[in-house]
Amino acid sequence: MDSLQPLPETFYLRPTLKVARDLLGTLFVRKIGNNIIAGRIVEVEAYHENGDESSHSYRGCTPRNEVMFRRGGLLYVYFTYGMHFCMNVVTEKEGTGAAVLIRAMEPIAGIELMQHRRGEFISRIDLTNGPAKCCQAFGIDKRQNGISLQGPGETICRGEKISDDRVLKSSRIGIRRSTELQWRFRIAGNPFISKPPGPVNRGL
DNA sequence: CAGTCGATGTACT
DNA sequence: GTACATCGACTGG
Numbered sequence: 001m002d003s004l005q006p007l008p009e010t011f012y013l014r015p016t017l018k019v020a021r022d023l024l025g026t027l028f029v030r031k032i033g034n035n036i037i038a039g040r041i042v043e044v045e046a047y048h049e050n051g052d053e054s055s056h057s058y059r060g061c062t063p064r065n066e067v068m069f070r071r072g073g074l075l076y077v078y079f080t081y082g083m084h085f086c087m088n089v090v091t092e093k094e095g096t097g098a099a100v101l102i103r104a105m106e107p108i109a110g111i112e113l114m115q116h117r118r119g120e121f122i123s124r125i126d127l128t129n130g131p132a133k134c135c136q137a138f139g140i141d142k143r144q145n146g147i148s149l150q151g152p153g154e155t156i157c158r159g160e161k162i163s164d165d166r167v168l169k170s171s172r173i174g175i176r177r178s179t180e181l182q183w184r185f186r187i188a189g190n191p192f193i194s195k196p197p198g199p200v201n202r203g204l
Numbered sequence: 205c206a207g208t209c210g211a212t213g214t215a216c217t
Numbered sequence: 218g219t220a221c222a223t224c225g226a227c228t229g230g
Contacts, residue, residue: 082212
């Protein structure tokens with residue numbers, strides 16, 4: 001299928017906020033042997049070395065975040081809270097520490113594989129509605145840190161185009177600094193977004 | 205429904 | 218020691 005071509009590297013070599021917004025509606029695809037796991041990205045957050053105290057890259061390059069400083073189009077996976085992984089899409093040119101966190105997806109293919117990893121009795125709505133849940137459902141861990149998204153194993157493909165009136169911008173989740181930055185993007189009314197504490201997501 | 209809290213590796217003060 | 222781009226179990230109303 002033509003739409004299942006990986007997004008070109010030039011897609012990622014753009015301003016991070018634009019990449020974040022345009023990732024909404026695209027398909028994250030992982031092929032493991034003959035099996036395919038896929039999800040539609042419905043919620044993301046942008047992180048940048050400039051003016052963003054909450055970004056891992058804010059204080060410069062370290063062993064953990066060095067992938068953020070590589071060229072756009074790679075996967076940045078980090079370990080947090082002693083038990084969870086989160087995945088990001090690296091953006092912009094080599095030397096710029098920026099990335100987009102994938103916070104939630106809508107399961108499209110490989111539901112049974114996701115349930116095998118997440119739990120046999122987890123409902124479809126709860127498989128990938130959080131950044132660490134996405135990694136667990138897709139089997140993403142530190143072994144995928146730094147891999148290319150041009151495939152063949154892991155790719156992001158064009159999906160449904162999301163018009164501006166269906167994109168919600170808001171503050172990011174789970175951070176204590178730079179709360180004024182409206183760098184969280186989600187598809188309005190989509191039921192597969194994460195459900196953090198605080199004001200409930202009512203689609204707006 | 206909301207709020208609290210434990211798990212537990214890594215980075216940073 | 219403390220904080221952390223989280224999750225899920227548990228508590229009380």
